[in-house]
Amino acid sequence: MQDLQSPPPPSPQSTHAPPRSATDLFGDPTDPNPPQWLNPTLFQSQDFDPESYISDLRTFVPLETLRSELRSHFTSLQRDLVDLINRDYADFVSLSTKLTDVDASVVRMRAPLFEIREKIDGFRNAVEGSLAALQNRLKQRADAGEAREVLELLLDTFHVVSKVEKLIKELPSGQTDYVESGSNLRETQSMLLERIASEMNRLKFYISHAQNMPFIENMEKRIQNASSLLDTSLGHCLVDGLEYRDANAIYNCLRAYAAIDNTKNAEETFRSTIVGPLIQKVIPQNPSGVVGGSSGHELEEDYVKIKQYIEDDCKFLLDISSIENSGLHVSSFLANSILKEVHSAIQKGKPVVFSPGRPTVFLKNYKASLDFLAHLEGYCPSRSEVVKFRSEAAYIEFMKQWNVGVYFSLRFQEIAGALDSALSVAGLVPVASDQRKPQELILKQSIALLECLRSCWRDDVLVLSCSDRFLRLSLQLMSRFSSWLSAGLAARKAGNVGSNPGFEWAISAVPDDLVYVVHDLNRLGEDVCGDYLEHILELLKSCPAEVCDFVKQSILQGGKSLKGLLPIVMSAIIETIVEKSVEDLRQLKGITATYRMTNKPLPVRHSPYVSGVLRPLKEFLEGERAATCLTNETRNELLQGAALEITHRYNDLTSELVNMSRRTESSLQKLRLGAQRRAGASSDVSDHNLSETDKICMQLFLDIQEYARSLSLLGVDAASIPPYQSLWQCVAPAERKNTISF
Structure with missing residues (x-):
């Protein structure tokens, strides 16, 4: 048994170094320590992950090398385990003899554990039963609370409805009662209406939390009747207050409208009672019934009158609605009463003013309308009110009518x-x-x-x-x-x-x-x-x-x-002047005919055509238009540009003429020499050995000197012009080529 499960006990020879293998003897020496990149202590950590460990190492260690090192480490571990067992072999063998009667000990410990488990289960069941009973009681209590809240809500609703109906019965039966009772009763009634409105607001709150209940549905008709009576009474009270300008009654009525969130009715009442009749006086719908209205299709005079009416008859209500901390900021009489009525009156009485077909009248009316809107904004007590006024639907619709596009x-x-x-x-x-x-x-x-x-x-x-x-x-x-x-x-x-x-x-x-x-x-x-x-x-x-x-x-x-654009216009002027000058320059060709096959002596004065070359430029610069319409800078620029271009063309024509003359003279010279050889005569030289080309160049030289003098009279230095320098080099005698003088 010992031979099968473990190595034999250590012998005296086992204390010596283990025998070396053939590889150790004849191959490379084996390194007993693992490489630095292989850290065996990582294998013992609780969160060791083989896949991540290998993926990290494979980036710089080949898999074959890793496999080899792991096998070497595994062999080393097995060797260490065997050495450990051999070292403490006696204790290892005696371990099994000390583990006696283990099963009996386990049985003795199991019984109290089962008893404790049973007690814990019983206690748990008792606690769960108590918890369930407690939760059931709490649910019953919550249901009872909700039922009580609903009942209280219904009772409050019933009480509020009854209270509203009772208060409404205290109101006067008709509008005449307001007139006959005086301002004190008007104020009292307005205060009562404000109180009723407050109760109606409270009633709306209760109804919103008790929807779809039979009790509320049965009271719906009573609520609607009360609301209708309140609206009617509020309207009568507000109209009466507006007619008599009772500030206290109006203030209370407006607060009542704000309480029931029905400011639109207040705005419409003010519009129909006060604003409408005033605007009708200025812009009547029927032109035959004009009362103080302006004729035509302009709005400026109309706006002047409307502004005055607003100041006299509407400002008192605007002041009331803008009282600080009054809660009346939710209303907008400027937009929904005044501006809306003005817009409607213009549409019905003067719809043509919105048409841009006549731009002048349209713009005048548009600017007058903007001025009117700015005047209305002046009644806003704060910047936030101005922003609110501009965001109102009536303001936006009015601005849409003006199609500035x-x-x-x-x-x-x-x-x-x-x-x-x-x-x-x-x-x-x-x-x-x-x-x-x-x-x-x-x-x-x-x-x-x-x-x-x-x-x-x-x-x-x-x-x-x-x-x-x-x-x-x-x-x-x-x-x-x-x-x-x-x-x-x-x-x-x-x-x-x-x-x-x-x-x-x-x-x-x-x-x-x-x-x-x-x-x-x-x-x-x-x-x-x-x-x-x-x-x-x-x-x-x-x-x-x-x-x-x-x-x-x-x-x-x-x-x-x-x-x-100035350069291209000036270029066109220069081009036209140059073309006229070139017409005279083309007379250069007559110089060749003058001296070819003739015995004329050397020229002593310039050709007649020279005086006409710069005549177009001179006439242009001395003309009335150039003198009165061009600045000195512009005239000088035109002069320099034209002189440069004319001289350039002069140089081109002269170079072409001289080159052609020399080629022709060379051909004629060859013909003369051939004829003289055939005749056996000797050649003679006349005119002091000057050729016809030399005479032509001398004539051209006299011409360009006169041309330079003409340029200087105009204020242009010919010697500074590159084309003139080339022209001088082309026709000047050899002894004068290096110095330009005229």
Whole structure:
């Protein structure tokens, strides 16, 4: 038995080191300690998870290595267990002999445990029975309490109904009783009505907590009769108080209406009794019955009279309803009585005022209505009341009647159409000098743009709630004008009238006409970025700073876009002047014919055509329009640009002429030499060995010197112009190429 279950007892030799295996002897030495990444103490923890442990190690240890190390650790554990058993083998064997009569001991301990369990179960059953009985008693008590509450609620309801009926019987039988009894009884009756209303409010509370009960359903008819009688009596009392302006009676009646949450009846009573007849005097539904009302379709005079009526006949009630801590803030007589009646009267008596078909009248009435609303808001005692007034349905419905979107559409068509009509004219149309002031716009197209821009922000056009739309329209107008001008100049440059319909004005315009364009663009840019912008910012000064900054940047960008058209207009002027100058420059070709195959001597003066090259530019700059409409800076810019372009064209034609002359002369020279060789004659040299090309260059040199002198008379230094420097290098004699002088 010992041989099967455990290793033999230790022998004297077992105290020595264990024998080494063949691997230990002939292979790599075995490391008895596990690697650092294998921590055996983790295996003994209660929350050890093999899967997570392996997943953590596999990130940096191969599975084969891990498996090998675990097997080595397992073998080590088995070896340690065997060593432990061999070491304490005697105690291990004697353990079974000490465990005697264990079963008898277990039986002796089981009996008292069973007894204790039975006692605990009995006690538990007794406690559960007592708890169930207690819970049953508590449930009965709660049901009894609820039943008592319902009974008390029903009794209170019955008592309140009876009390209300008793109080109602104390009220006067008809409206005449109020008139005959005087103000003291009116105040007494109003106080009684307020008390009844308070009881009715209490009754509504009881009914809301006792719905669908037969007792309440049986009393429903009595409750409805009491409520109807209360409403009727309240109406009579309020009407009587309004007619006699009994502040105490009105105050009590309004508190009664507030108590039963029926302020709409109070508002409607005030509207029909006081407000309605007053408004009918101003805006009667039947035009034949006009009493003090204004004629036509304007509301300004009507609002003046309505304001006076409100001050004289309605303010007393508004003051009563705005008493602090009165509980009357739930009513809104301004919106639901006054404004609602005014709205209804306008709809029935003057419905055309809401139509934007006539924009001027519509805007006048709209602004008058806004002023009237601001006047009504003046009766609000606090800012919160103003917010409440603006959120009322009557206020919202009244504002919906003013369709400012359609109004803006009509204004858009009117303003944009005016500009399109001005831009569709076939030519540039200046205003007569006697009809305009100095430094003002000249062309009707420019004047139309500025008038349209100003129209967007005129008092009789602008609606502040649509200011964003009018800003966009202003920018669109400037963009439309810029597109018209740039497209026309592009068509002028293309030169094809048939393919560019609508731009005849640009193709037929002369430089003097374009001077007006330059003048107007400068004035438009200054006006838009100056007075026009200041006017807009003054109108929008109540807007947030970031909004004003955005508007400012937008308008400035529009003004810069207008001034940005100046270069292309000036380029068109320069191009026209240059084309006229080139017509004289083409006479250069006659110089070749003058000296080719002739024996003319060297030239000593410039050609006649030179005096005409700069004549178009000089006539333009000395003309009346350029002198009066262009600034010195603009004139100088046009002068420099035209001189540069004319000189560039002069250089091109001259270079072409000289190159052609030299090629022709070279060909003729070869022909002469061939003929002389065949004839056996020797060549002779005439004109001091000067060729025809040299004579042509000398003539051109005299011409460009005269051209430079003409430029200097205009105020242009020819030597500083790169094309003139090239021109000088092309025709000047060799000894004078390095120095430009004339």
